[in-house]
Amino acid sequence: NAGVTQTPKFRVLKTGQSMTLLCAQDMNHEYMYWYRQDPGMGLRLIHYSVGEGTTAKGEVPDGYNVSRLKKQNFLLGLESAAPSQTSVYFCASSGTGARGYTFGSGTRLTVV
Amino acid sequence: GENVEQHPSTLSVQEGDSAVIKCTYSDSASNYFPWYKQELGKRPQLIIDIRSNVGEKKDQRIAVTLNKTAKHFSLHITETQPEDSAVYFCAAGYNNDMRFGAGTRLTVKP
Numbered sequence: 001n002a003g004v005t006q007t008p009k010f011r012v013l014k015t016g017q018s019m020t021l022l023c024a025q026d027m028n029h030e031y032m033y034w035y036r037q038d039p040g041m042g043l044r045l046i047h048y049s050v051g052e053g054t055t056a057k058g059e060v061p062d063g064y065n066v067s068r069l070k071k072q073n074f075l076l077g078l079e080s081a082a083p084s085q086t087s088v089y090f091c092a093s094s095g096t097g098a099r100g101y102t103f104g105s106g107t108r109l110t111v112v
Numbered sequence: 113g114e115n116v117e118q119h120p121s122t123l124s125v126q127e128g129d130s131a132v133i134k135c136t137y138s139d140s141a142s143n144y145f146p147w148y149k150q151e152l153g154k155r156p157q158l159i160i161d162i163r164s165n166v167g168e169k170k171d172q173r174i175a176v177t178l179n180k181t182a183k184h185f186s187l188h189i190t191e192t193q194p195e196d197s198a199v200y201f202c203a204a205g206y207n208n209d210m211r212f213g214a215g216t217r218l219t220v221k222p
Contacts, residue, residue, distance in 0.1 A: 042213055045211070048208075096208075
């Protein structure tokens, strides 16, 4: 039981490049989330999904897109990377109802 | 939407002392209040949570209290140990729509 797995763990992009971050969970959770973590700003929600085939915007969605084609996977895409997107990205999942999240180990992204 | 404020941003205590971290929230519809611990370079991990129909919950050395009228909740850690050193995040929300506080960096000095 791996929990929540994120790939890659580290990535350096040049401004304007695109990339996709993959999140996979094996807990049969309905809900999945993408957060970014910046110093002094806590965790900010980018996009989330309440089930297969659904996505919704969070607090800071601009510049990102997501897809949830399979229940166990949640993809985060950066269409044209900008230095302001340098951050640590965490994926999380949870079951239905109000309950705690299980986080992935994070992806450290640097945009130069 | 929900807005969560967390204080203090840094906290330093001596080993064995107690530590208290406080959070306020804005949306009276919020009904779930988890706390996460994040060690350096690691993922956040759930350490305790409380729901709106409960005023206090304890788990060994940690406890959380909730005051729904005042819209604030607190994390209490007693008999602190060096391994308690980490960043702690509170969160508030409902129906899995959670907002996080900015975090408190707790340092426990041996």
